[in-house]
Amino acid sequence: HERITAEIKNPAWAGMFAASGEGIQLRHGTHKGRLIQQYAIRNNGANYAVSAYSDDHGATWRMGTPVGPGGDENKTVELSDGRVMLNNRSAPYRTVAYSSDGGVTYTPFQQDTELPDPANNGSVARFAPGVAASHPRASWLMFSNTATTNSRSNLTVRLSCDNGQNWPIRKTAEAGSAAYSTLTPLGDGTKGNDRVGMLWERDNYRHITYSSFDLQWLGGVCAPVTVTPPASLPAGRTTEVTVRVVSQNDVTLPSGSVSLTLPSGWSAPSVTVPALNPGQGANMRIPVTVPANATAGKVPTTATYLVRGSQRSYGDHTLTVTAP
Template identity: 90%
Template sequence: MQRRATLAATTAVAALALLAAGTPTAHTADRQVAAAGTLTSQDIATAGTGSPYYRIPALTRTTKGTLIAAYDARPTLADLPGNLGVVLRRSTDGGATWQAQQVVRKDAAPRGYGDPSLLVDRETGRIFVFYAASVNQGFFGSATGNDENDPNVLQADYSYSDDDGLTWKHERITAEIKDPAWAGMFAASGEGIQLRHGTYKGRLVQQYAIRNNGANYAVSAYSDDHGATWKMGTPVGPGGDENKTVELSDGRIMLNNRSAPYRTVAYSTDGGVTYTPFQQDTELPDPANNGSVMRFAPDVPASHPRASWLMFSNTATTNSRSNLTVRLSCDNGQNWPVRRTVESGSAAYSTLTPLSDGTAANPRVGLLWERDNYRHITYSSFDLQWLGGVCAPVTLTPPASLPAGRTTEVTVRVVSQNDKDLPAGSVSLKLPSGWSAPSVTVPALRPGQGANMKIPVTVPATATAGTVSTTATYLVRGWQRSYGDGTLTVTAP
């Protein structure tokens, strides 16, 4: 395809002109020193400091080890169209401190740029930040067509940097990747991926949401020549929205999509060109909010014990933007047995990125997220010790019913996915007030071995007939936990 014309560049000096009223400071200490077993957090953007509002976090780690956090600077909380700009902060010490906020792209009204997604080419070091560009219309109002000069078409733009994020040049790829039959189209914010293994090694993949005939779809834009040209795959949907992809250890790509009441997933065997139909992942409740998925150790071969480890973040509820939770899967996302809450209160969009190659004993992970009703963009980091998990899915198999006033056994199965033996542990059930069930011993488990435990559950005679949610917790070594959720059905005695 014909090469795009490069648009005006933004330098670090010019970038400082916008938001000169102030740079957001840390919510906690000026320097965050991450001790083992801790979650550290600091606000890197605060509403009213430099811009009335900030939204839509994106995060990556460059080939030089620099962390880049990008997000929207907004005059209001509204999406495009509007006079939004894409800004960023850099950290050269692993997120301990952050340099002054700089602009990636900002123009006079009515032009606007928003919803950033970062993507690093690990082979060339080039950093991309994708975003939507508007004049008159946003996603729902955008016209069909792919005329790059039509003010009523929401445009597909990106900026790129070859100096570790200090300066940026801009390009428009609407005509390259947009089917003219589509209406709105925007890059799904957060972080894109580069495939590290197999037939499509080196391919850059950036997710988009598109609107076609009144329905929304998810689709991958991809490049096999380091971003010189881009192609668009086949949309999956309807029901698509902001979505992320991750390369699995078996060579497939998993697409994880914003959807309520549960996330939906699809799979590609051709490097993101086509996907299977969406299916619900009922282990991942979601209120239709942007989340994140990443491979924990993306460069290790399929034989490595952590090759199939994935991490996921979202607001783990079905009806509110709250309860920001991070999860670990040890089997390419088939099960999500490990979880821990980052923020039980108000939270919204989140995005994860590895802070190392993921092979050390206790590596850290970076998390950029929206906190406190969009008042802050917050950077957090945590390690495996803080996560406190164990690769051991827990499954509940309850009887058809538990009569009120009686004791009935509930079967809980624990399977070790570890590459080393697990010592004996215990499993317990979280139950409503007035119910009772003892903690039961789980025997030592060899790699791949499972065990079934029967837990006697006593239901009070006063219990109301109906269904009750429960969580089984497997505890081993006194601090490592995995979880499994289930439903118990209570009947009259």
């Protein structure tokens, strides 16, 4: 055991604590080998996130520049382009910041509206930490949190195939009560059966549970889905909604389908998506029929892309219903 408080704590800070979960070690670039551990600090009545780092395997530590206000428990992950991404506990969505100097300084926080959060601790990690930066899986990130905006429930695991720009793959691990979670890759990520371990709280903090899963359990496909509706959908009419699917795979995807999750009484067909080469996208137009008695206002929808019979990716959006 070693006390490092004097090395890293600014005496002006009212307090600080290490974010529960785990730190990281950089594997590539100028700061290869650097250890990074995340902290939350209190300064001048506000909360910030900050990285402590060591370039001599933990013999000595230095503290970076806090990012905030609005910081809280947070995690970092090394991206394939050499940057470090900080993912921060925040409601109603997670916030992220980026470092180009190995965690010393970060950009200001920005919301990631694909990651709803009730202000709860989550986890982010590389799926394939051992591969070269040029490997297709070097940009695959895993993320876990309670994916709601108002309760600690619906513990969800997500996969991004583009360094966290999109999170098209998701799977619920626990629909009921859950809280903190932390992820650890159990392999180098190059094999089809590589697994990820997850330690997580459940059942109103009565249990701490260990689970592990693989890509087959996630059942996803690297193909972000975006929904672009018209300005409004008049009640009692049929209006086309555009859904775009883009393949991030390194092999051709066969023909699939895309559908929309809609309220009871609405209707929309499933539409065929053609085969997609790597990097290729397709815009699909889905006719959505809104019942005449639909209430004007915002309606959430989820677009689901299905390919190979069981692999899915998702995209969320809000439709606006107006009077006929």
